[in-house]
Amino acid sequence: MLRRVSIKWKITLLSFGIVLFCAMIGEILFMGTLRRISDDELGQQLLTTARTVAQMPAIIEELENPQTNGQFERAVEDIQVVDGVDYIVVMDMHRRILTDPLQQTIGTISRTSDEGPAFAEHTYLSKAQGDLGVAMRAFVPIMSNSNSTQVGVVLVGKVLPSLWEIVLTNRTQILVTLLLSSFFGVLGSFFLARQMKKEMFDMEPFEIARLLLERTATVNAMHEGIIAVDTRGRITIINDKSREILEIADRDDLIGTQIGETGIDDRIIDILTFPEDVFNQELHVGTVTILYSRVAVRLDGRVVGSIMIFQDRTDVAKLAEELTGVQAFVDALRVQNHEFLNKLHTIGGLVELDDREKVLEYIWEISEQREELTRFLSSRIHDPHITGLLLAKVNRGYELGVDVMIDQNTKLSQLPGVLDRHDLVTLIGNLIENGFDALKDIERKQLFFKLVQDDEAFTLMVQDNGCGMSENVKEQIFVRGFTTKPGAAHGYGMSLVQSIVDKSMGHIHLESVSGRGTRITITIPMAMSSSSQVSGI
CATH class of the missing domain: 3.30.450.20 (PAS domain)
Structure with a gap:
C-alpha cells in the first residue's frame, strides 16, 4: 500500500x-x-x-x-x-x-x-x-x-x-500559531518534495533500486573488466571481471573506497587519473596482458570522474601451454612413453636371447640412473612440481639427443617472495625449451642448468652450445610476438619471462655468440626492493 x-x-x-x-x-x-x-x-x-x-x-x-x-x-x-x-x-x-x-x-x-x-x-x-x-x-x-x-x-x-x-485563556494565540505553522509547513514540504522528485528524474525509490540492481547485474555480466572512479579517486563501479583479472575477488567493500587503498596496481591508478582519453592500449598486470581504454565521464560538460574498460587479450589457449607448462608436461609424458617403449624393446630382445644376466644388469642400470637423478633433485629442490618439470626436461633432452647437465650445487628451499610456482615453471620451461631449439642442428648437444639461492638472491642459469644469436635477435628476443621459429603459435615465451622478471624487480643477463651458444642468467632478489633493476641487453 x-x-x-x-x-x-x-x-x-x-x-x-x-x-x-x-x-x-x-x-x-x-x-x-x-x-x-x-x-x-x-x-x-x-x-x-x-x-x-x-x-x-x-x-x-x-x-x-x-x-x-x-x-x-x-x-x-x-x-x-x-x-x-x-x-x-x-x-x-x-x-x-x-x-x-x-x-x-x-x-x-x-x-x-x-x-x-x-x-x-x-x-x-x-x-x-x-x-x-x-x-x-x-x-x-x-x-x-x-x-x-x-x-x-x-x-x-x-x-x-x-x-x-x-x-483556553490563550486559545486564540495557540490556534493562530498552529494554523500558520501548518500552512507554511505544508507549503514548504510540498515544494521540497517536488524539487527532490525532480532531482531524482521523477523516479520512485523502488524504481531507482531496481535500476541500480539491473545496472550491477549488467556490468557483472560483461566479459570486460570495468572500473569507474569519481574526481576524488573513490571507486563508484567495479565489476566481478575486474576483481578476477586484478586478483581482488576477496574484497566486497570496494565501492566508495579510495582506489589507492585497494591494492590495485599503481599503473591502473595512474591510468584512471590521467587527464587524456586513451584507447586500445596494452598493459602487463602481473602475468596478464590487458587491452584497455580509459575515458573521462562528463556531466553537463563537467568532468565528474573516469572509467576504464579492459579485457584479457592474451590468447588463453596459446599462453596456457607456456604459462602453466601443460604442453611441456604433455611432451614429457610422450617422451617418457617413447623412452620406456625403447627400454621394453631392449629388455624383450635380451629375453629372447635368453641372456638373463644381461637383462638384470640392464634393468639395474636404468633403474639406478633414474633413481640417482630423482634422489638428487628431490633432496636439493623442495618443490615436487619443479622436480617433476626438471625430470621431464631431462627425459625430453635424452630423446632429442641433448645431454642435460644439472649443476651439483643446484638448490631450492624457498621461492622469492614475489614469485610463485607458476612463475618459476614458466621461467624454467621457456629457457630450457629455447635451449633445445637452439641445439637442433648441433652434432654434440649440451645444455647446462643451474638453480641456486641464498638469503639475498635467487639465480637461475641456462646455457647451451647451440647456434647462438645474432645482434638483431638479441635486441628483439624479449619483444612480444618476436620469434625465429616457424608458425604463429610462438613469440610469447621470452616476453613472458621478461614480464615475470620485471614484476619481480630482478634482472636478466644475456650472453650469446652466434655459432657458439647462449647463456641466460636471471637474478631475482629474495625480498621486494624499492625499484626495478632490469638491465639492458
Whole structure:
C-alpha cells in the first residue's frame, strides 16, 4: 500500500508531520514559560495583598486587644473581593484562625505544614495542595505598631489555573500559531518534495533500486573488466571481471573506497587519473596482458570522474601451454612413453636371447640412473612440481639427443617472495625449451642448468652450445610476438619471462655468440626492493 504512494507525497506528509510536531513542542514549551511567568506575577500580587492586610490598623488592634467585634472581618472580605484572591486568613500567634472564607474554621487552630516560618517574622511564598487544587500562598507576619513585635500572620491564597485553563485563556494565540505553522509547513514540504522528485528524474525509490540492481547485474555480466572512479579517486563501479583479472575477488567493500587503498596496481591508478582519453592500449598486470581504454565521464560538460574498460587479450589457449607448462608436461609424458617403449624393446630382445644376466644388469642400470637423478633433485629442490618439470626436461633432452647437465650445487628451499610456482615453471620451461631449439642442428648437444639461492638472491642459469644469436635477435628476443621459429603459435615465451622478471624487480643477463651458444642468467632478489633493476641487453 505505502509503495503505491508517490515519494512526493511521502516527503510532504513526513515534512509536515515534523513541522507540526515541532510546533506542538514549541507550544508546550511556551505554555510552560507562560505558566512560570504567571506564577511569578501571581506571587507578587498575593504578597502585595498580604502586606496590605498585615498593615491594617484594625487587624493590628484586634490582635493586640482582642474584641471580636467583626469590624476587620468585613474589611478583609472587601480586600479579598477587590484583589480577586480566593481566601485571606488572619491568625494570631497561637495559630488561632480569626478570618477565613470557611466560617467553620474560624476560632480553630491552623495546622498546615508550610506556615511555620511565618510565625518567625518571615515573608515568603508557598504552594500547597488543597481541595480546589494547587494554590499559591503568601505568608506575611503582622507586626505591632507599638513595640515592633509580631502579633500574628496573614495568609493570602489563590488556586493556580490548570494547564487546560491556561490553554483556553490563550486559545486564540495557540490556534493562530498552529494554523500558520501548518500552512507554511505544508507549503514548504510540498515544494521540497517536488524539487527532490525532480532531482531524482521523477523516479520512485523502488524504481531507482531496481535500476541500480539491473545496472550491477549488467556490468557483472560483461566479459570486460570495468572500473569507474569519481574526481576524488573513490571507486563508484567495479565489476566481478575486474576483481578476477586484478586478483581482488576477496574484497566486497570496494565501492566508495579510495582506489589507492585497494591494492590495485599503481599503473591502473595512474591510468584512471590521467587527464587524456586513451584507447586500445596494452598493459602487463602481473602475468596478464590487458587491452584497455580509459575515458573521462562528463556531466553537463563537467568532468565528474573516469572509467576504464579492459579485457584479457592474451590468447588463453596459446599462453596456457607456456604459462602453466601443460604442453611441456604433455611432451614429457610422450617422451617418457617413447623412452620406456625403447627400454621394453631392449629388455624383450635380451629375453629372447635368453641372456638373463644381461637383462638384470640392464634393468639395474636404468633403474639406478633414474633413481640417482630423482634422489638428487628431490633432496636439493623442495618443490615436487619443479622436480617433476626438471625430470621431464631431462627425459625430453635424452630423446632429442641433448645431454642435460644439472649443476651439483643446484638448490631450492624457498621461492622469492614475489614469485610463485607458476612463475618459476614458466621461467624454467621457456629457457630450457629455447635451449633445445637452439641445439637442433648441433652434432654434440649440451645444455647446462643451474638453480641456486641464498638469503639475498635467487639465480637461475641456462646455457647451451647451440647456434647462438645474432645482434638483431638479441635486441628483439624479449619483444612480444618476436620469434625465429616457424608458425604463429610462438613469440610469447621470452616476453613472458621478461614480464615475470620485471614484476619481480630482478634482472636478466644475456650472453650469446652466434655459432657458439647462449647463456641466460636471471637474478631475482629474495625480498621486494624499492625499484626495478632490469638491465639492458
